[in-house]
Amino acid sequence: MTGKREDYITWDEYFMGVAVLSGKRSKDPSTQVGACIVSQDNKILSMGYNGFPLGCSDDEFPWGRDNEAEDPYNAKYFYSTHSELNAILNYRGGSLEGSKLYVTLFPCNECAKAIIQSGIKTIVYGSDKYAGTPAVNASKRMLNAAGVRYYQYQPSGRKIEIEV
Ligand SMILES: Nc1nc(=O)n([C@H]2C[C@H](O)[C@@H](COP(=O)(O)O)O2)cc1CO
Numbered sequence: 001m002t003g004k005r006e007d008y009i010t011w012d013e014y015f016m017g018v019a020v021l022s023g024k025r026s027k028d029p030s031t032q033v034g035a036c037i038v039s040q041d042n043k044i045l046s047m048g049y050n051g052f053p054l055g056c057s058d059d060e061f062p063w064g065r066d067n068e069a070e071d072p073y074n075a076k077y078f079y080s081t082h083s084e085l086n087a088i089l090n091y092r093g094g095s096l097e098g099s100k101l102y103v104t105l106f107p108c109n110e111c112a113k114a115i116i117q118s119g120i121k122t123i124v125y126g127s128d129k130y131a132g133t134p135a136v137n138a139s140k141r142m143l144n145a146a147g148v149r150y151y152q153y154q155p156s157g158r159k160i161e162i163e164v
Pocket residue numbers: 028030031032033049050051065076080081082083084105106107108111130
């Protein structure tokens with residue numbers, strides 16, 4: 001055998017795979033989201049998943065949704081930090097200017113602000129299951145205005161399995 005291996009994973013499969021794996025750390029019972037930030041030269045800068053801030057116990061803060069809990073004080077939304085924001089905040093290395101964000105779910109309006117302000121220029125997203133909601137419409141409005149490019153990840157169709 002003299003040639004290189006040909007069935008290696010693509011950059012997009014690699015980084016979206018890391019984002020998916022990161023989401024598997026999430027304790028949210030309904031939606032697990034993972035994010036991976038990558039430099040222009042394809043080096044991983046940071047990762048994140050949705051969860052409560054440091055010190056806010058996963059066992060004490062509520063994981064229910066508004067409609068289940070009714071009182072927003074007792075639902076997850078006031079407390080859950082989105083995977084994208086966690087990935088931005090987890091970065092300790094300086095500037096994210098020009099970087100690329102891989103995220104398993106399209107970013108909301110709040111994360112869009114952080115994405116724009118941190119200098120991320122491209123978003124590769126997986127699901128867009130909240131498309132058409134005010135939060136996603138507002139997000140797309142800001143991303144479009146700020147010139148942040150976004151496109152949906154195109155699955156290769158092959159299954160990537162890991163055994164650890
Ligand atoms: N882009 C996103 N990144 C995220 O990390 N999230 C988080 C917030 C919640 O913890 C969960 C959404 O819960 P649900 O409304 O689908 O039960 O995913 C949500 C979105 C959607 O905008």
